[in-house]
Amino acid sequence: MLTGAAKTFSKARGVLRTFCPHCGTSISYVDQRLPEELYLTIGFFDHPERFPPRAHAYWDMKLPWVEFRDDLPRVGTYSRQRDPAFRNPSDR
Structure with a gap:
């Protein structure tokens, strides 16, 4: 997804996941109990080997x-x- 907005999904209270509305690729994970953290899915990166x-x-x-x-x-x-x-x- 190079343009547009990600879609969101929540199955668990306080947890929000985002994904590409076109292909379904997982993008991120936010947990309200960890307000200073955003988790990005490693497969979303062009060069995941840079993040051991x-x-x-x-x-x-x-x-x-x-x-x-x-x-x-x-x-x-x-x-x-x-x-x-x-x-x-x-x-x-």
């Missing part, structure tokens, strides 16, 4: 066959503190 990961979040939810051969931290659930009332994404 710093950790693996939601490690406890990974598929059994997923393997990463690196020494990055494995974070079991959320990588940021959130209100527990909002629950884990897998419980929604």
